[in-house]
Structures are given as structure tokens and as C-alpha cells.
Amino acid sequence: MADLNKCTIAELSEKLASGECTSVDIVNDVLASIDANDGKVGAYLTLDREDALAQAEAADEKRVAGSTLPMLGIPVAIKDLLNVKGQPCTCSSKILEGYIAPYDATVISKLREAGAIMLGRVNMDEFAMGSSTESSALGKTSNPWNFDHVPGGSSGGSAACVSADEAIASLGSDTGGSIRQPAAFCGCVGVKPTYGRVSRYGLTAFASSLDQIGPITKSVKDSAILLETLCGYDPMDSSSIDMDVPAFGKNLTDDASLAGMKLGLPKEFFVEGMDPEVEKSVRDAVEHCKSLGAEIVDVSLPNAKYAIAVYYIIATAEASANLARFDGIRYGMRIDGKDPADLYAKTRSAGFGQEVKRRIILGTYVLSSGYYDAYYKKAQKVRTLVRNDFTEAFKQCDAILAPVTPTPAYKKGEKTDDPLKMYLDDILTTPTNLAGNCALSLPCGFASNGMPIGLQIIGDDFQEETILKVGHAYEQSTEWHKARPSL
Amino acid sequence: MKYEATIGLETHVMQKTNTKMFCSCKYEYGAEPNTHVCPTCLGYPGALPVMNEKAIELICKAGLLLGCEINPYSKWDRKNYFYPDMSKNYQITQADEPLCLGGQITVEVEGELKTFTLERIHQEENAAKNTHVAGASLVDYNRAGTALMEIVSNPCMSSAADALAYMTAIKQIMQYGGISNCDQEKGQMRSDVNVSVRPVGQKELGAKVEIKNMNSFAFIQDAIEYEIDRQISVLESGGTVVQETRGYNPDRGETFTQRTKENAHDYRYFPEPDLMPVKVSKEQIEQWRSELPEMPAQRRVRYVEELGLPEYDAGVLTASMDVSDWFEETMKHTQNAKAVSNFIMGEMLRLLSEQGLTISESRVTPEKLARIIELIDAKTINTGGGKQIFETIFNEGGDPKEIMEAKGLAQVSDDSALEGWADEAIANNPKPVEEYKAGNPASINFLMGQVMKASRGKANPGAVMQMLKQKLDG
Amino acid sequence: MPEKHDGMDVGYVAKLACIDLTDEEKTLFQGQLDQVLNYVEQLNELDVSNVEPTAHAIPIYNVLRKDEVGSSLNHADVIANAPSAADGHIRVPKIIDQ
Ligand SMILES: [Mg+2]
Numbered sequence A: 001m002a003d004l005n006k007c008t009i010a011e012l013s014e015k016l017a018s019g020e021c022t023s024v025d026i027v028n029d030v031l032a033s034i035d036a037n038d039g040k041v042g043a044y045l046t047l048d049r050e051d052a053l054a055q056a057e058a059a060d061e062k063r064v065a066g067s068t069l070p071m072l073g074i075p076v077a078i079k080d081l082l083n084v085k086g087q088p089c090t091c092s093s094k095i096l097e098g099y100i101a102p103y104d105a106t107v108i109s110k111l112r113e114a115g116a117i118m119l120g121r122v123n124m125d126e127f128a129m130g131s132s133t134e135s136s137a138l139g140k141t142s143n144p145w146n147f148d149h150v151p152g153g154s155s156g157g158s159a160a161c162v163s164a165d166e167a168i169a170s171l172g173s174d175t176g177g178s179i180r181q182p183a184a185f186c187g188c189v190g191v192k193p194t195y196g197r198v199s200r201y202g203l204t205a206f207a208s209s210l211d212q213i214g215p216i217t218k219s220v221k222d223s224a225i226l227l228e229t230l231c232g233y234d235p236m237d238s239s240s241i242d243m244d245v246p247a248f249g250k251n252l253t254d255d256a257s258l259a260g261m262k263l264g265l266p267k268e269f270f271v272e273g274m275d276p277e278v279e280k281s282v283r284d285a286v287e288h289c290k291s292l293g294a295e296i297v298d299v300s301l302p303n304a305k306y307a308i309a310v311y312y313i314i315a316t317a318e319a320s321a322n323l324a325r326f327d328g329i330r331y332g333m334r335i336d337g338k339d340p341a342d343l344y345a346k347t348r349s350a351g352f353g354q355e356v357k358r359r360i361i362l363g364t365y366v367l368s369s370g371y372y373d374a375y376y377k378k379a380q381k382v383r384t385l386v387r388n389d390f391t392e393a394f395k396q397c398d399a400i401l402a403p404v405t406p407t408p409a410y411k412k413g414e415k416t417d418d419p420l421k422m423y424l425d426d427i428l429t430t431p432t433n434l435a436g437n438c439a440l441s442l443p444c445g446f447a448s449n450g451m452p453i454g455l456q457i458i459g460d461d462f463q464e465e466t467i468l469k470v471g472h473a474y475e476q477s478t479e480w481h482k483a484r485p486s487l
Numbered sequence B: 001m002k003y004e005a006t007i008g009l010e011t012h013v014m015q016k017t018n019t020k021m022f023c024s025c026k027y028e029y030g031a032e033p034n035t036h037v038c039p040t041c042l043g044y045p046g047a048l049p050v051m052n053e054k055a056i057e058l059i060c061k062a063g064l065l066l067g068c069e070i071n072p073y074s075k076w077d078r079k080n081y082f083y084p085d086m087s088k089n090y091q092i093t094q095a096d097e098p099l100c101l102g103g104q105i106t107v108e109v110e111g112e113l114k115t116f117t118l119e120r121i122h123q124e125e126n127a128a129k130n131t132h133v134a135g136a137s138l139v140d141y142n143r144a145g146t147a148l149m150e151i152v153s154n155p156c157m158s159s160a161a162d163a164l165a166y167m168t169a170i171k172q173i174m175q176y177g178g179i180s181n182c183d184q185e186k187g188q189m190r191s192d193v194n195v196s197v198r199p200v201g202q203k204e205l206g207a208k209v210e211i212k213n214m215n216s217f218a219f220i221q222d223a224i225e226y227e228i229d230r231q232i233s234v235l236e237s238g239g240t241v242v243q244e245t246r247g248y249n250p251d252r253g254e255t256f257t258q259r260t261k262e263n264a265h266d267y268r269y270f271p272e273p274d275l276m277p278v279k280v281s282k283e284q285i286e287q288w289r290s291e292l293p294e295m296p297a298q299r300r301v302r303y304v305e306e307l308g309l310p311e312y313d314a315g316v317l318t319a320s321m322d323v324s325d326w327f328e329e330t331m332k333h334t335q336n337a338k339a340v341s342n343f344i345m346g347e348m349l350r351l352l353s354e355q356g357l358t359i360s361e362s363r364v365t366p367e368k369l370a371r372i373i374e375l376i377d378a379k380t381i382n383t384g385g386g387k388q389i390f391e392t393i394f395n396e397g398g399d400p401k402e403i404m405e406a407k408g409l410a411q412v413s414d415d416s417a418l419e420g421w422a423d424e425a426i427a428n429n430p431k432p433v434e435e436y437k438a439g440n441p442a443s444i445n446f447l448m449g450q451v452m453k454a455s456r457g458k459a460n461p462g463a464v465m466q467m468l469k470q471k472l473d474g
Numbered sequence C: 001m002p003e004k005h006d007g008m009d010v011g012y013v014a015k016l017a018c019i020d021l022t023d024e025e026k027t028l029f030q031g032q033l034d035q036v037l038n039y040v041e042q043l044n045e046l047d048v049s050n051v052e053p054t055a056h057a058i059p060i061y062n063v064l065r066k067d068e069v070g071s072s073l074n075h076a077d078v079i080a081n082a083p084s085a086a087d088g089h090i091r092v093p094k095i096i097d098q
């Protein structure tokens, strides 16, 4: 076995171009590693081997015919909330049992156009509500670095499969940190693009004004390549921004210099209760960037501390409406009732898990008569303050360095009984979703218990190129991303 | 005690667009169920709405026609409630920033000019259609998500007659403006009616009762009258009117309780995150204004001033747009406006109503009517013959000239034939002859009728009259 | 926001959301959500009376579509996804107007 599953997109593209391997070889290696390890990791929910191999054969034929598409023959795992025509799309919920997507999400069409292979569907927190993938109704996913630990969430399956070399890359979605946090917990690279950069059409909505789809990969360069494929204006998504997509992949140069760059360090992001090992790794990373020529400046994001309060009002309110469509009428699970109202209540009570119910109820409450102004409207106003903070900060720096999470991946079951405690862990990732700008997470160290630690690089609106450049320079001159869990 | 009623209307009008409000599915009435549906209008996971440009244009033009101010900035909201005809279980609508603000129309109610004011017009999306069968209901989502605007009046009306005049005017303006066909049978125009009653002189309004979702003007009228009476009798018997939503049962001619205030919905409105706000520039408004078609009032003036028609004719012809359009089409083929008007107001409208047809279904086309009038004007046939031809074509179809020939309707102006009939009439009717000679000119009409009868309607009436006068006066 | 949140009626709110909760769920959620609402009260520290609300992080305007007919879904797929169907319609329990 050539261990092609352990390679990056960039490496495989070279091998494929030189004829050193075929796409079928890659898919076979990936399938073998899934067979060997997914029993323990639990990343995949559905996997159609024949279909994956057929796609690989088609890709190989295309290559023979002269195609040089950027993702040609590269298998990508799909978070289970993206619609792929003819496939189930469960969002890790019982309520979507039986639903077969009749259309492709725009990012799926883009992946197809770029030649990628749709590998399988991976686990997540139910409807992306959670930070540990423990709220999935369909399966348990473990952190490949230690099976007793959570992989993070909600894109836990997406990060775990990449970390375990059960996929070359994957797609996740990030509403409050759901790409960056599992990437950090599993030692991968993940990008939350600027809101509007990547079409949300076909992404089952959690919180429409916050959701963005993004890549989870083994290197910054791979994230750049995959992100480039995902971005672009889509007339099917009214929030999609009509602007040119830079050649993220090609534009990354291998010189690791950060000379001339100003990187901001927000004091508010080194929060009380932060794990000292996380703080040390991140501060070391900051020093490393300085050694690469960056100037480090202090910036302030004074309202970021309100992000969790704002986030859990806005996200749950939007979710309460977005998830109203899961009612047992047009698709999915149905438990019959004596009238429609009875049917709804029975279906939704049985179909949704506890975390989803909890959030729907919270979101319904903050919108209900007499409370809208007090909660929702107020949260929208504080959201303005959070965004203004970033606008001010980016007047002083090109990108912001921060931790991704206050702690490394914790043990399973540790926070499931205390939702607020779990919500508070999103304190460092939610500000970016509220403000709309982009951010990247990449490995910057390990805790003494062996769990990976992530560095967050936050960019201004549509400054993905900047954060990729910083991340790439850091990665080029460090070894963290090369470490692999022993399975 | 004397009471007065206060009435306000929320009128839903479906715009004339090819596609739905937020997706590119076709709007087609009567299509096979669930064939014009897509992930967006079915509320499938991941689907998103995108605004229909034409719908925005049409609602703004409706606003301009109704004297509204076009909101330079408007936005979208979600109205949350669970119902099988609402595929997402929220309706996309406009809560606090609608596209059109204010507005008014002036209409004639029982001979008096009244102005009714509007609060707003907002854009929303239609619901699916439910049909009820034994033990179940069936849902067809073809109509789900079609463009629907809601015209909200102020509580400014006080009688069923006011409401009827208001709705008639709205319908006329929407049709003339090309905004909507307002075909009530197809559910393209439906109203919710708010009715309250208070003692005359009382400042504050009485408890408001909303009667939901009616499409027939006659039912709306009946429902309002019933509701006013009901509320007055509740008050007179010392009771209080309950603020509630009621339905109207046309079979019994009564309204009935549907939902009381206690179990009213909590719609949890909030800004729709999937849609971006709309900004309308002054230039855009002026552009739209310049494209507005002629309204019925303008047409009436033109018919009187340019075509020389009586006011009465102009009113009848413009009452419905398809009749007015038909009239205009006919005028492309003839100059004789009054003759066209007479045929439409007389034969056409009578036959249409007798047979329950619309003017577009008439076998008499504008061109055929023009040719009938041409034959009359050329004195080839008389008016009576023209009417016979009209009715024949209306019932059986055919060509005016061929029917004229087949029925032998060509006029007789030939002197020798007329002379024979005239002499006969004079000889057989000495009494009218005597009266005429004694100074009663009207008596000649009887003789005239005899000649026409003898000619089986074919005599040229002008020539007959001349001939009779010649003989009697001479 | 109420200075001190007045405690939500979890049962009532769940009903609005068309979810039936068991008594255990009601008790559990009541405690957990009260905690979240207490936490959220920190927003009261801020005076936002002069701040505009943000509905969209990156606001744009007039995202419009031409009124041109596009493709609809295959009817058979729509019916296949429906848990119950009859005569080309989606079948639901009898709707009784509330
Ligand atoms: Mg409405």
C-alpha cells in the first residue's frame, strides 16, 4: 500500500499528473483506511464504495483525455447537511430519515465541475447544533488522537476523517466555529470563509445569517486549493457576493516570510479559564510569526465577550424558523396524528434530539410576543458593536492571531449535561461569524495529554488570501501539521 | 341608540408574473398537482429564496396607481406559523418596511364621491392549495410561493356598499394596470374584512372582528351586512362584541367563530436573513411611472372627448377592462364609435350575460362587428338586419356577408317595390292616415312599421319614410 | 431584555414550536434555559439605544432574479419523498380550521 490516503491534495495532484498513481489507487487506499479505522473513528454515516470507484474511474478517463481540472480525482468527504442529488441528507437527525436530496448544493456542483470525487457523508452534531458531535442521532465519532476524546463539532466527522487519513479533504460548515474548532481538536486546517464568499444554496440551514461552508484539510495549501473551488457568486443565494475569486492556491508562495505584515493580538482573546498549554502554544506561535518578520501589534475587541450571548440569541432564533420545515409533511420522518398539529408535535418530538429541541425552544422564546425587542433586536445591535470592533482592529493590522478554543479536545460526556458550559467554549470563534469576516484554524502544538492545539488567524472581509498567506508561512516553517495520530 | 360601522379591508392580489415570487417555478392555474414545484417552494432543506424582479415592479406600479409612496428602503420578514399549506412553516412577508406606503382611491358610492385611504401594500408569497377528502386533506404546492401582494386599507369604510365600491375600483385598477387579472374564481383576489361597530358619537372603535379569506364580492357584501347586524344586536342586548376571527358560511349567509383572541397566533416576526433589502431609486420610480398604462377614468374621458360618445356609454364600456379592450380593438377597424358602443351595450352584453360567457369567448370578433357596421353604414342592410347577423354569428359563428345573403337581409331601396308596400299600407290603414293628415306626425310611424313588416325587415327605413311623406304630404 | 428575566414557560414555548415535551424534558430544559437566559442578561450592561441593528453582516441590496421559468422538480421524486401521497397530492390528516 502506497498510503496515498495520507497525502495532501497538492501532493496527489502531482502524482496524478505525473502518472505515478491513479484516482482509483487513491480511492482504494482511502477505502482501505476507512475499513481499517472507521470502526474506531466513526466518521462516516454513509459510503457508496462502488459509486466512489466509478467516479474515480471516470476521473482517470478524463485525465487520459487531457483534463487538468484542479480537484480532478481527489476524494472529498461531505458533511451530512449538504444536499447531493440522489443521496440521503440526514443532518445526523432522525427527522430526515428517508429523505433523498433531489438536487445538488452549489458547492457540490462546483466540486463536480472541478473534478472531485464525492466520497461519503460524514457525521456531525444534529443540524450542526453542538461542539462535540455528541448530539448526532446517528453515530458516535471519536477524536483520532484519542478515542476517549471528542472530535469537536459540529463538523466533527469532517475533521476526524481528514485527521485519520480516511479522506484527503472534507467539507464542513461553520456557524459559530463548527469548522475551526473540530479542525483544531483534530489537528487539521479549516477555513471559515467571509459570509457571502461561498454559496449556501443546498446547505441545510442552521442560522442563515451566520452559516458558511468551508474546507477541512491536511495543509493550508490544500485549504487554499479547495476553497478556490468552493467560492464564487451564485444567483441562487441572495447573500452571495458577486466578486472575483483570487487564485488562492497558486498565489501561495513557498517563501515563509511575513516581512511587512502587521499581525494583531487581541488581549480579550486570552480569556479567563483558558488552558495554560493552549495559551503557551498560541503565544509561541505569535513569537514564531514575529521571527518570520511580522510586526505584532496589540488590538482590542472589547465587545467580543458578548459574542456568546448574542450568538445564542440570533442563531437559535433563526434556527427556530429554519427547522420549522421539518414537520413530517413533505419529506422525512412522519408520525401520524389526528390532525396536522398533532402530527407535527408527534413527529418533531420524536424526530429531534435534545440539543435541537433546547435550541428551538430558546429561539422561539426570544422571538415570541413581547420579547423580540428585548432579546433579538438587542442582540442585533450588539452584533453591530462586535462587527465595528473588527473594523477598527483591521485599521491597525492585516490579520489577527488568536487561539481557536480555550481548551484542547475534552473527554466525551464531559459537557453534555451542561449546555451553557459547552456554549461558552465558542467564545473565540463566534465573534467572526457575527461580524461576517473570515478565519482560519491550523495546528500550532500539542497539549501534554497529546491532544492538538489550534491557532486562529482572523482576516478582514474577503481577505482570505491574507490569512492563507500567514497560515502557509507559519506551516512552512513548523512541523505541527505533519504529525499524525497513531490509529 | 344609533350605531355606525367601521370597515377595513386586507385585499390579497396575485400578481401577473410568469414565475413564483422567490423561485423560478412557473405559475400556471389548473396544472397537474405538484408539477410546478422545486426545493425552494417545497421548503426542502438547503433551498433559498431569490426575489422576482417583475413582482417588485408590479407591486410598485400598483402602488403608483393607488397613490402610494414607494418606500425607498424595504425589507423582508418571516411570519412563523405551522400550517400544511405553508411549506417552510413561515411566510416571507414584509412587516415594518413594506414596499408601498399610504395611498388612496376615490370612488362613487350610491351617487356620492368618497375617498378611501390605504395604509400600505406589502409583498408576500402565496400558500399552497388544500382540498379535503374523506378522512384526509390533500396539498398541491403549485400555488405555494406565487407572488401575492396585500393591499391594506385604513378602517375608513362604513358600509357594505363602500366596501364593494372600493373592491370594484381596486380590481379595475389592477386589471387596467396589468398588475393582476384579479380572477376571483382562480383565487387571484381575496379579501379579509375587519368590521367593528360603535354607538354614533363614541370616539374609540368597537371590538374588531376579522372575517377571513373571501373571494366573491357578493359574499363579502353579505358577510359585512350580516356582521354589522350581528354586532349591533349583541350591543343592543347589553352584550360585548368579542374580538375574534370569523369565517363566512355562504350557504347559511352567516359568519361563525374561527379563532378567538386567546388562542391567536404568535407569529414571531423577524427579519428574513435569506433575503436582502430592496432599495428603489427616484429614477426607477419615475421610469415605472412613465410606463403606467391608461386607467379607466382616463379612457372614459378619451371616449367622450375624442370619440364623441355619451358619458353613459363611456362608463359602461370601461367598467370592465376586457370589454373596453374589445371596444378599442373594434375601433381599429371602423370609425363609427357610437355604432360599436350600441352593439356592445345592447346585443353583446345581453347575450354574454344570458349565456354566461366573457367577451373573449364571443364568436363575434371585433373585426366581424366592424364589418356588420360597415354593411349598415353602406345601407346594404338596416340596423335590424345587423342585429340579426350579430346574433347569428354569436350563436353559430359565420361570416357577416354570407349570413346576410343566406338570410336575404339585403335592404330594399328600390322604388317600385317600396311604392307597392307604401300604397298598400295607406290603403289598408285609413285611421292613422287621417290622424297624420290632421296634424299628428307620429302616426306615420305606424305606417312605416307596416311597410317594414311587409318587406320582412328589408326595406331601407329612410327611403320608406321619404316615400310615405311624399305620398301623404303631396 | 428584562432586567432580571422572568422565567420562560417552557411548556407554552414548546407548543408554539410544535414540540411536545415530557415532564422530565420540561424540568431539564427549564433549568438549563433559565441558566442561559441569566447569562444573556449581561447584554443589559450595554447602552445600544443609538446603535443600528445588524441583520446581515455583509449587506447588499436588490438581489433580483429575472421572471423567467426555470426547471421544476420531477413529480415522481416529490411524491417519493412524501411520507404519504394520494392523487399526485401530498396527503395529510384532515385539516380542521382552528
Ligand atoms: Mg398577509
Ligand SMILES: [Zn+2]
Residues within 6 Å of the ligand: B020, B023, B024, B025, B036, B037, B038, B039, B040, B041, B042, B145
Ligand atoms: Zn419553486
